Amino acid sequence: MISRKLPFLVTVALFCMIFIGLTQTDSLNKRQGDICFADFADGVDGLYTFTDFGGPFKLKKRSIMHRVNGQFTKGFEKDTDINNYEFFIMTKEGRKVDFTEDFKENVKIFPAGGTTPFQKVYKDDDHSVNNLIGGKFVVNHNGKKLASTILHF
Incomplete structure (x- = not known):
């Protein structure tokens, strides 16, 4: 009796x-946003992530909000005063997206050379992944380049 019902039950379960x-694939894809990374390894070590979220990504080229978060793990040992540093991205189009003031307000440098984590949500299109991808994240110390890296997927 069970041997006759087993193939039927397996077929129904598989179906x-x-x-x-x-039916679930489309709704899951709609919730995914664009993301890119700035992975520092020369002179300064750290990782920053740029994420678009909160909008219908497939229908519009831009989303509603853009999150930036990350942390430097070393490279700031010589000078622990955050006011002596600049943090910005030069886009492929040559525009400067400046994070310096936000870093000065929210980031502290440890004596060992790392920093506290940084996270901020932006609502303007200057911070969207589409505008930043391929750009160069630059860290300057007293006007001289300390480190830079290309933003990539």
Whole structure:
């Protein structure tokens, strides 16, 4: 008796799993946003992530909000005064997206050369992943370049 019902139950279960999987895929993809990274390794070590979120990503080229978060782990040992540093991105188009004031307000440098974590949400399009990707994240110390890296997916 069970041997006759088993293939039927397996077929129904397989059909249900396929149906659920196919109907859920689109709604999950709509929630995903664009993301890019700035991975520092020369002179300064750290990782910064730039994420777009909060909008219908496939329908518009821009989203509603843009989150920047990350932390430097070393490279600031010689001078622990955050006011002596500049943090900005030069986009591929040559525009400067400046983070210096936000870093001065929110980041502290430890004596060991690392920093506190940084996170901020921006609502303007200057900070969108589409505008930043391929640009160069630059850290200057007293007007001289300390480190830089290209933003990538």
